[in-house]
Amino acid sequence: MPAAFPFSAIVAQDEMKLAILIAATDQSIGGVLVFGDRGTGKSTAIRALAALLPPMRVVENCAYNCDPEASEGTLCVSCRETKARGGHFKVRKAAVPVVDLPLGATEDRVIGALDLESALTRGEKRFEPGLLARAHRGFLYIDEANLLEDHLVDALLDVAASGENVVEREGLSVRHPARFVLVGSGNPEEGELRPQLLDRFGLSVEVTTPQDLKTRMQVVRLRDEFERDPAAFIEKHKRKDGKIRKQIEHAKEKLPDIEVPDATLEHASQLCMKLGTDGLRGELTLIRAARAYAALEGDMVVEDKHLMRVAPPALRHRLRRNVLDDAGSTTRVNRAVQELFGA
Amino acid sequence: MSSPAPAASGQASADAAAIAAEHAAQRAARWDDACLAAALFAVDPVGVGGISVRALPGPVRDIWLELLRDLLPPEEPFRRVPLHIADGRLLGGLDLAATLHAGRPVAERGLLAEADGGVLLLAMAERVARNTAAHLSAALDTGEVLVERDGITARTPTRFGVIALDEGANDEEQVPDTLKDRFAVLLDLNDLPYQAALPGDQDPAGIRAARARLPQVEVPEDMLQAICGTALALGVDSLRTSLFAQRIARAAAALAGREAVAMDDVSAAARLVLAPRATRIPMPEPDDAPSPEEPPPPEENQDDNPDNQSPEQDIDKPLEDVVLEAAQAAIPDNLLALLKMGAMRSRSRSHGKSGASQNGSLRGRPAGTRRGEPGAGARLAVIDTLRAAAPWQRLRRAEREQRSQAGTGGTAVLVEVRQDDFRVTRYKQRSETTTIFVVDASGSAALHRLAEAKGAVELLLADCYVRRDRVALIAFRGPGAELLLPPTRSLVRAKRSLAGLPGGGGTPLACGIDASVELADGVRRRGGTPVVVVLTDGRANVTRDGIGGRARATEDALASARAFRTAELKALVVDMSPRPRPDAEQLAREMGAVYLPLPHADARALSGAVQAVS
Numbered sequence: 001m002p003a004a005f006p007f008s009a010i011v012a013q014d015e016m017k018l019a020i021l022i023a024a025t026d027q028s029i030g031g032v033l034v035f036g037d038r039g040t041g042k043s044t045a046i047r048a049l050a051a052l053l054p055p056m057r058v059v060e061n062c063a064y065n066c067d068p069e070a071s072e073g074t075l076c077v078s079c080r081e082t083k084a085r086g087g088h089f090k091v092r093k094a095a096v097p098v099v100d101l102p103l104g105a106t107e108d109r110v111i112g113a114l115d116l117e118s119a120l121t122r123g124e125k126r127f128e129p130g131l132l133a134r135a136h137r138g139f140l141y142i143d144e145a146n147l148l149e150d151h152l153v154d155a156l157l158d159v160a161a162s163g164e165n166v167v168e169r170e171g172l173s174v175r176h177p178a179r180f181v182l183v184g185s186g187n188p189e190e191g192e193l194r195p196q197l198l199d200r201f202g203l204s205v206e207v208t209t210p211q212d213l214k215t216r217m218q219v220v221r222l223r224d225e226f227e228r229d230p231a232a233f234i235e236k237h238k239r240k241d242g243k244i245r246k247q248i249e250h251a252k253e254k255l256p257d258i259e260v261p262d263a264t265l266e267h268a269s270q271l272c273m274k275l276g277t278d279g280l281r282g283e284l285t286l287i288r289a290a291r292a293y294a295a296l297e298g299d300m301v302v303e304d305k306h307l308m309r310v311a312p313p314a315l316r317h318r319l320r321r322n323v324l325d326d327a328g329s330t331t332r333v334n335r336a337v338q339e340l341f342g343a
Numbered sequence: 344m345s346s347p348a349p350a351a352s353g354q355a356s357a358d359a360a361a362i363a364a365e366h367a368a369q370r371a372a373r374w375d376d377a378c379l380a381a382a383l384f385a386v387d388p389v390g391v392g393g394i395s396v397r398a399l400p401g402p403v404r405d406i407w408l409e410l411l412r413d414l415l416p417p418e419e420p421f422r423r424v425p426l427h428i429a430d431g432r433l434l435g436g437l438d439l440a441a442t443l444h445a446g447r448p449v450a451e452r453g454l455l456a457e458a459d460g461g462v463l464l465l466a467m468a469e470r471v472a473r474n475t476a477a478h479l480s481a482a483l484d485t486g487e488v489l490v491e492r493d494g495i496t497a498r499t500p501t502r503f504g505v506i507a508l509d510e511g512a513n514d515e516e517q518v519p520d521t522l523k524d525r526f527a528v529l530l531d532l533n534d535l536p537y538q539a540a541l542p543g544d545q546d547p548a549g550i551r552a553a554r555a556r557l558p559q560v561e562v563p564e565d566m567l568q569a570i571c572g573t574a575l576a577l578g579v580d581s582l583r584t585s586l587f588a589q590r591i592a593r594a595a596a597a598l599a600g601r602e603a604v605a606m607d608d609v610s611a612a613a614r615l616v617l618a619p620r621a622t623r624i625p626m627p628e629p630d631d632a633p634s635p636e637e638p639p640p641p642e643e644n645q646d647d648n649p650d651n652q653s654p655e656q657d658i659d660k661p662l663e664d665v666v667l668e669a670a671q672a673a674i675p676d677n678l679l680a681l682l683k684m685g686a687m688r689s690r691s692r693s694h695g696k697s698g699a700s701q702n703g704s705l706r707g708r709p710a711g712t713r714r715g716e717p718g719a720g721a722r723l724a725v726i727d728t729l730r731a732a733a734p735w736q737r738l739r740r741a742e743r744e745q746r747s748q749a750g751t752g753g754t755a756v757l758v759e760v761r762q763d764d765f766r767v768t769r770y771k772q773r774s775e776t777t778t779i780f781v782v783d784a785s786g787s788a789a790l791h792r793l794a795e796a797k798g799a800v801e802l803l804l805a806d807c808y809v810r811r812d813r814v815a816l817i818a819f820r821g822p823g824a825e826l827l828l829p830p831t832r833s834l835v836r837a838k839r840s841l842a843g844l845p846g847g848g849g850t851p852l853a854c855g856i857d858a859s860v861e862l863a864d865g866v867r868r869r870g871g872t873p874v875v876v877v878l879t880d881g882r883a884n885v886t887r888d889g890i891g892g893r894a895r896a897t898e899d900a901l902a903s904a905r906a907f908r909t910a911e912l913k914a915l916v917v918d919m920s921p922r923p924r925p926d927a928e929q930l931a932r933e934m935g936a937v938y939l940p941l942p943h944a945d946a947r948a949l950s951g952a953v954q955a956v957s
Binding site for chain 2: 223
């Protein structure tokens, strides 16, 4: 696989980088959607994520990378059997998967299908896990998410909501855990995303091209340096990438101990009410994102400043669409934040 | 008395000759640039990414292509991608024959992988399917092909350059923007005469030398600044473009035998990469303007130059201005004319969508299988094929044993599949609806009508984009009709196009109806279902030829309406005048449309009515 551009060498686009770090810190936030112009480094940032993630503990020889410490409900069938027999898991460290969902992927590869090889050679009916199985406990990246075919979107939504992939096809009846963080990117000029899919993403980021010369030169210079000698470039940024990896690790450790005072909860609710977001998902994501952000910053208490920073990515895609209001949703969120916190 | 006249005509002919000479010089320059682009592509196909060549098929394009082929090393792959290539062939997938023979899945390499280290030629790029464009983009971005299909998972590294032949005849037919963004050079060879297409002055040896030199070529700081500054000044947003400009400059330096990028290389990059994408002209300074301000900047420039060698240093405002000026000075003179063209083009640019939904029955939700041979886009349903073959296995095995005893049998296979067993997947795709609003933008009610139509467009898009429907808008006023919003699904784009709608003038009703038939026909040919919504009071006063006169105009409108009827389109005529009169009703009758008087209609009522009809 060609080497990925290092995360720490990505210039500007702070909100996007923060959103990705938050999702890496707290996977329960539910994914990141990056929408914006072409050539703004959307895919680069997401592909760089894989190198940043600290390795995770998995059960040896498990096709689904089960977590040895997981409760029974989130284990795959074979691991559940082992546990029921009172057996011990052999544990190994594995990289957190960042799985690419290519645009032309067929349904059988995404959700899994009959293993052709064993069907043809041994006449055995065996399930061959698909991309969803591979993405379990990791990230599933959909480039050009808005161009994804509808039947694939439906399958994805169903699995993302239940955390379990149920396959009933070709005479197979299989279910396996599939909890993953959806990461999508796309260009809104080529079509919008279905609202159901939009709502699945915890955070949404709008990226625009930097308009100042210095930043642009920096981008071109770094990219060029990378392309001329990828290995040396990665080596050069190894330390900085390592630092970010440590930051994620620390934040993950601290996350359970971070306190969310009532006042902050109240402010979050007020903000959501003011914006009229549908359902409670907005508030929940807002609080979780603020907590992950506080953890990344090394703070132990979630305060208004954290809320303010994560409000736009957590809420902008949840506003009810007001077609006759020309103000973008980012402006609306910022306006509400300003009115509420008087910042 | 008689002398002035010949003198004047002599003057005129001299002018004409001068203009002709200038044109010829311009054409020669354009052809030279095209040749240069071919050479630079040959130097670094992967770095350049691609060239989009906009030209109708003809000798000029053939000469250019031949020139390019001559420059490329013959041992490198040069593969042609047909317009309707199946995803399987492009990406790779299951090799059916080998799979059946071997009894285990055998992967087949796709065109993208086969082109590794060479060039892909994309024919009729303006009609390329959206899937194909997306796969190409992904491969160009990541330098590998990722296959997840037919039970096969494979990652194949591949690096190639693309030559996209764009045969678009009008502004609506364009190479998809996703692809254009990944090509360094956009060429336009249209209306270059055959005589201008002279052989280029590059040879393969020069290319080889340049390739060897390329990795050592440095890009000095001030040159990079000129590139990025120019891009910014020209309103070229995508950073990929700046990156491409820098690579083109580097390739140009390598070709010229330089070790570092010089001003000539940067201006070549500006001409080839930046100019065709310019969205604005940097400060319309006339030719004589720079002279009074010229002296101070260079000094300032020199003063600050040491500072910007170190990237951490802040570039403050005045310096940025200086750089911008320097960048503008770097633009060659003939670029300005090019720029004006570029700016004009970008304003009316549509986001090339033609061909987006052509491959009708090959995509969508799988809906069962049928007997048939795979290929030509049909996808083999392996499981169903095996299922069809299963009951016959015993018989066929016995048959084979008999034959092998007779000495004519083949090798033993695990599952014997015959042609009859092949099943291919059927797909069901809902035909998408395109609602075409035809809005009367004339007279005093125009503003109100347009505003409500605009609201209805946005509501329809917002409410039913779950259904993946499209909306288009045609406005007619004054002398004719205008397509304000080509069929789109994007609310963002609709908002942008509808921001400033003009109103007022006469009512060329006939033109409006004609335009809607034309558009609806196009929609239908691409497999969609058009629904036409006409917003008018039915009182025409401009004829089809753009001449005033109520009687003729009404006659024309009714004739158009009858033509509309023969097209058998689903239609709705909404009469929004405060006191509905029979004109619109008659029009609706002639069109075979539903008539709906909606005085004081607002956007919401309108979108409700449209949804009820479609």
